[in-house]
Amino acid sequence: MRLLEGVTEESYQALRPFVAALPVSGLGINVNTASAQVLQTLHPDLNAAQVKAVIDRRKEQRFENIKDFLALPQFSGLGLKPEGLTLQTRFFEVVARITYDKRVVHLISTDYRDPEGKVSTLHRDTGQKNQITKAPFNILEG
Structure with missing residues (x-):
């Protein structure tokens, strides 16, 4: 994205949480996990209150098919397609960040789950040290 004309560092950082470069195409937006910002991009007439209602509904029960998602009243008349x-x-x-005997190791893995459910690791990186933003979870040896 940074190589595209007009993409500034500021716009790149704003888009970064919502964009992914993946080795395959046609995967789509997961309606069961997409953020409010991503769902709001489905149509220009969707407002924040409508998207919040969709997310609240999703918290009660995940969508089992796209047809049910598109049938929500918040999408009525918008002509959304699957x-x-x-x-x-x-x-x-x-x-992951692992600390053992005063040594710290950072590991970032990109994993892929195929349609049959088999998970495979596509890439591992030990060079990124600032990726973790949550507090550490400690496991004490007993």
């Missing part, structure tokens, strides 16, 4: 929408996530980023 293309580009999905119910599953195929790619995951796993971020």
Whole structure:
């Protein structure tokens, strides 16, 4: 994205949480996990209150099919199509920081779950040290 004309560092950082470069195409937006900001991009007439209602509904019960998602009253009359929408996530980023005997190791893995459910690691990176933003979870040896 940074190589695209007009993309500034500020715009890149604003878009970064919502964009992914993946080694396959056609995966779509997972309607069961997409953020409010991503769902609001489905149509220019969607407002924040409508998207919040969709997310509140999703918290009660996940969508089992795209047809039910598109049938929500918040999408009535918008003409949304199922293309580009999905119910599953195929790619995951796993971020770990391990501290042992005063040594710290950072590991970021990109994993892929195929349609049959088999998970494979596509990439590992030990060079990124600032990826973890949550407090550490400690496991004490007993």
